[in-house]
Amino acid sequence: MTHVIEVEHLTKRYRDTVAVDDVSFSIEKDTIYGLLGRNGAGKTTVMSILTAQNFATSGTVRVFGQHPYENARVLERMCFVRESQKYPDDATPRHALRMARLFFPHWDQELADQLVDDFQLPLKGRTIKKLSRGQLSAVGVIIGLASRAEITFFDEPYLGLDAVARQIFYDRLLSDYAEHPRTIILSSHLIDEVSNLLGRVLVIDRGRIVMDEETDEIRDRAANIVVDAAAVEAFTAGREIIHRRSLGRTTSVTVLGRLTSDDRARMAAAGLDVAPVSLQQLIVRTTQHAAEQGGVSSSLEEGALR
């Protein structure tokens, strides 16, 4: 596997908060990544450091084997339009697209024109600062797709887009990716909606990477079991339970660990419902679980210090 991005011990500290906390990961070429996590988890910070828009407090970032900072040859192969992107005053969408065309070597004007049509983006007559939130997102999405950069970042690209427009984005992304494979990093907190696009998932929580896996592997990693309250122990013995909810006499537990065919046969015989866990559920449960455990250990540490 070729790695286009390599990050080692990346830390970003703002005055009194740690936005990114000693993170190491690498990004494979021509793969669609989901950079998932809650608002404020550090997604945008990581992406802006990778594109040299922001600076690391410590640690190293290599893109195509080089440092991206002030490195035009590396930067022109990347595209990162942030969610709160600012545009020149008085610029219309038409201006912004013509500017983007100047800078991205693989820019595809035909694709850009088609996307303008798809998103029904008004090109002239209205400046970008007067656009609706959805139209503003569309400008960023069009630049991101039409630039065909070797590494493209999409930062919460769906904000303000309606369901139809979001589907257009997902469809166009997939079809263009199929024709022109490239590395795409899609930051999102709407996990289920994008989960079908993703080849790999990076979950970031409170500045730490808590999951870095292939999407298919993650789906197998856990299962939802609906079981009679009295029988829970029998079926979950030796397994890590990341979530438990009781309703009357039945209990729904989410257990970690792949279920063997033996397990499945045994559960089927007992008349239990086994359902796959959605990516979103799994990630939410895992981050909650990690937070609880983290919370316990940190309060213990505090206790020890006192």
Place this chain on the structure above:
Amino acid sequence: MNRTLRVVRMQLINRQTYVWVPLLVLGGAFILSVAIWWILAGSGVTGNFYGGGAQAPLWYLAVVGVQALTLTFPFSQAMSVTRREFFFGTYLIAALSAASLAVVFVIGGWIETLTGGWGLNGYFFYSAEIWQGGPLGAAFIFFAIAMLMFTLGFTGATVYKRFGPTVFTVSLIGLGVVLVAAMFVVGRLNAWGQVFSWIGEQGPLGMAAWGLIAAAALAAAAFATLRRATP
């Protein structure tokens, strides 16, 4: 094509900021000035009129300097432009804008001397002091002032963006303190006479040269600040 030149082209895609608005400001100020002179002349007031309206586009350049940083810099980052390319491209377009403005001022001043102040003795572009060194000297002075205005806006905005409002305000106050302290020292030494005679010796051309040097120093400071600024 060189990426720095692409930044210049980027700035010119929307001609509003660097071409139409400065012309509009200048044209508006000019028409208002001439109208006022015409009214005055009509009510019997003669003699030479001088308008300060020609300064308007120079002030506007300070605004352009601020916006170049607060809005165009973040966008240039999304266009994968390095900070160095952005800085030099932006200064190139500012110099182009300042030079065009200087040409307009010189042509305007030349017309005014030929027509006796538009037949009204009204001088919008021309002033004897600035034209001491002929049209080229006048052009140089206009260019220097325009670059200084742009740089004041650009450098101020860079400091604000990088270090936040507190540091920005403190450095403005610091600058004021230094100026007041300098005035105090000059007063204590009874040296005001010397200061003014030095300024007189420099003449408008010399002062413009000093202004350009100050602009270059400020621009260098802005570049150093921008190198670590985030959009």
